[in-house]
Amino acid sequence: MLSFLDAFSGYHQIPMSPDDEEKTAFITPHDLYCYKVMPFGLKNAGATYQRLMTKIFKPLIGHTIEYGMKLNPSKCAFGISVGKFLGFMVSQRGIEVSPDQVKAVIETPPPKNKKELQRLTGKLVALGRFIARFIDELRPFFLAIRKAGAHEWTDSCQNAFEKIKHCLMQPPILSSLIPKEKLYMYLAVSEWAINAILFRCPSPKEQKPIYYVSRTLADVETRYSKMELTALALRSTA
CATH class of the missing domain: 3.10.20.370 (Ubiquitin-like (UB roll))
Structure with missing residues (x-):
């Protein structure tokens, strides 16, 4: 069974060091204020939050009460067999492509201009981790984007697109690591x-x-x- 947890305003649950509070100062028409908790936008905020998550959850999941971490119940799920995480489907079998992502690619018509081609390429790049030799497969797209002048959707582009769609219709399941396994x-x-x-x-x-x-x-x-x-x-x- 799996559980997905979402911290409620996670960054704001990390207090600022008193010596650093004044470094977050900002001016309003009424007064000068500073943050007493870590705000969004600080250069090292993401890394700091990740260190906290690692400290809490690496030894054992379930320590949110011990550390006083507040969770957002509307975005949490407990005791499920499969769930969506960062756009992918996660289960005990491993990580899979979301059916919604596959459907979006399958139903995309051939691009009519360079902007549409770039948009389609972006969709496919997000799924590259599930396709072997992905850059080789997508090479006709890159060549078409780099080509000066008018957009041209070539037979090579169409063949590459059809091959990628075929791969996504039967995508592999990315397995989880097993400790000490070769x-x-x-x-x-x-x-x-x-x-x-x-x-x-x-x-x-x-x-x-x-x-x-x-x-x-x-x-x-x-x-x-x-x-x-x-x-x-x-x-x-x-």
Whole structure:
């Protein structure tokens, strides 16, 4: 069973150090004020909040009362088998693509201009973690976006789009890490991208992907040798 927790105004539950309160001062027509709790927008606010979450939940989930953390009941779920988290479906099987995301891509018509192509590319990039060699598959899109002049939706773009839609209709389930279990990796390089798959083998005939990595090569990296690219793929995955 799974539980999803949402802190009520999470940042505001972290008190400011008295010595730092004056650094958050702001002026209004009525007076000069400063924050006594951590406000949104501070450069290190996200990292500070993440450290607090790690401190509270890493040893054992369920310590919100002990630490005095207030939760937002309308956004919490307890004792469920599957739920949506950060746009993805999470269950004990692992992480899956949300059906809503897949539907949005499947029902998207071929773009008619460069702006629509960029919007479609953005949708697909958000799902790249579920598609092997994603950058290689999406290369026709990138070439069309970079092309000067009028937008042109080529046969290569359409073929790539259909292949990606097919992959999303049967997406893999990203498995969860098992402590102390041995992990394996596939690496693949091309002229314009590096790719990797991290996976586990529960049995000799079974491979369960944990994460797909795919990124475009920088201009200087395109001149690397195959061995250097393979090492780069390994380093990027780590």
